[in-house]
Amino acid sequence: MLEEVQICERSRKNPHRNIAAYHGCEVKDGRITGIYFTKYTETLMQRVNPGKLGKRPFASQVRRGMSDEVQRWMDGVESGMRHLHSLGILHNDINPSNIMLDGNIPVIIDFDSCGQEGHSLGTVKRTYEWYDENVKEAMPSNDIDALEEMRMWLLGDTAKLKF
Numbered sequence: 001m002l003e004e005v006q007i008c009e010r011s012r013k014n015p016h017r018n019i020a021a022y023h024g025c026e027v028k029d030g031r032i033t034g035i036y037f038t039k040y041t042e043t044l045m046q047r048v049n050p051g052k053l054g055k056r057p058f059a060s061q062v063r064r065g066m067s068d069e070v071q072r073w074m075d076g077v078e079s080g081m082r083h084l085h086s087l088g089i090l091h092n093d094i095n096p097s098n099i100m101l102d103g104n105i106p107v108i109i110d111f112d113s114c115g116q117e118g119h120s121l122g123t124v125k126r127t128y129e130w131y132d133e134n135v136k137e138a139m140p141s142n143d144i145d146a147l148e149e150m151r152m153w154l155l156g157d158t159a160k161l162k163f
Helices: 002-013 044-048 055-059 067-086 140-155
Strands: 022-028 031-037 099-102 105-108
Touching: 002 022, 002 031, 044 099, 055 140, 067 099, 067 105, 067 140
Parallel strands: none
Antiparallel strands: 022 031, 099 105
């Protein structure tokens, strides 16, 4: 939890509209007992997939008229992701459940998988079906590939899903 708080402190000093607003942590008896962020009410997954379909069944459904909205969401996620990368932070768990929507603005959350380039991902918790299981260390391409996977999933392009 200490690493997550250190990452959040870095992002608090360098805020971005597409990164969850961190407000601090609670410490009791020298241990971090809570991490505080702005409350967001809905994930991207909840917005687009309320029926909780699996990844491929959802992607195979026909969705018309979403491409402009998907592009706006993905542009926002990419902007936030690139901001994290500029701070030397790689997220390593970009997926629709780790994107909140503040109105219609995407906000990246869940920083416990973050690390610097080259950091081992051996003990890092990531989301099933949203990452390349062969990749064992933090790299910018992990986030870039996950963003593209999310875009293809939202647009229903099952032929381009990699994970």
